[in-house]
Amino acid sequence: MFATNYQDILDRVANFDASEYARSRNFLDGTVSRLSPYISRGVISTKYVLEQLDTRYDRSSIEKFIQELAWRDYWQVCWNELGDAISSDLRYPQTPVSSLKPPLSLIEGNTGINDVDHAIVELYNTGYMHNHMRMYVASLATNFGQRHWLQSARWMYYHLLDGDWASNALSWQWVAGSNSHKKYWFNQENLNKYGLSEQHKTFIDQPYNNFPLNDVPSALVDDISLRLHIELPETTDIIIDSSKPTVVYTTYNLDSRWLTDLDANRVLLLEPSHFDRYPVSPHVLKFILDLTHEIEGIQVAVMEFKQLKELCCPNFDVHYKQHPLSKHFEGIEHSRDWMTSVHTYSKSFSGWWKKARRELGL
């Protein structure tokens, strides 16, 4: 379902029908691009997608899609500016919170809400979940289930091929009301409209004015202690020719067309300290490793940056791309590709989008 061959990824961009997007994107079987695993992992950029769309569409006819791409850039601007603060309640304390642990039924795909349960199984099988379903799931955990958003967000991130902590944590917080002034609620009528099945008599089959519910629905009462296990590959001996520069790739930068003219050592750096904090499933790790097959001569290094630095000495000449999680890297930092030059933080997307939109000529 998610190819890792570079040409197939470019074909996906070239074949995407953006004209249908605004009308159908909220439907669970609507026309969405499924490009996020590649954008998130830095294989392609939002800028590249926009440039390709420019060859086929007038920007104003696909503004909704461009705005969604802009959400990605905006969350990255937030992460750059706020750093670790995005991992705690950002603007308001989430309330009420009855437990930090996720609801067991959600993790087991057994909530009794058919579309949700199917989507969770699909997440485990494919590493993808539709945006609207992510909102439903986050609302079930945080608002109906009264769970703090963090642990449930970590669970979802673990399974997503497109796992991006900024888009993830800040979207969870948006749903839970800690990064927005109201919580996101949905009901069965809404799910039946946008979903794939027609269901009634579930605990969400109620009018909106019944929300918030007085009690946590029985289906969401039990919780689970998460164990997000990760097994990093064995590192074979890394051979660094210290007479050459070293180009460092990470799980967020797998751009196989970057610095290809440079005669260099190429290393995918998997830092154990990073994965302790942001574990990913075996399926996600395999996806990342498969994407590196497009990078000629790349070696996989399971070590911290400072160990890699020692291997690169005495002629330390290291290149990496800017990312909030690479602040401890040293060497030559290259900027990432963005759609606009609006990299200053705004508290709200609308404030930021106003400036970005102008620059995009919309």
Ligand SMILES: Cc1cc2nc3c(=O)[nH]c(=O)nc-3n(C[C@H](O)[C@H](O)[C@H](O)COP(=O)(O)OP(=O)(O)OC[C@H]3O[C@@H](n4cnc5c(N)ncnc54)[C@H](O)[C@@H]3O)c2cc1C
């Ligand atoms: C609770 C929750 C958790 C999320 N976690 C992640 C995550 O870990 N990683 C991730 O990449 N996205 C996350 N998102 C955002 C969004 O759901 C996905 O980017 C989108 O569903 C990806 O599918 P697509 O490529 O088919 O999107 P499309 O609808 O085709 O959108 C095109 C592109 O725009 C960007 N985009 C679209 N919507 C958003 C958004 N809301 N926020 C940021 N970028 C967006 C993505 O790069 C996407 O590829 C989350 C959203 C929610 C509500």
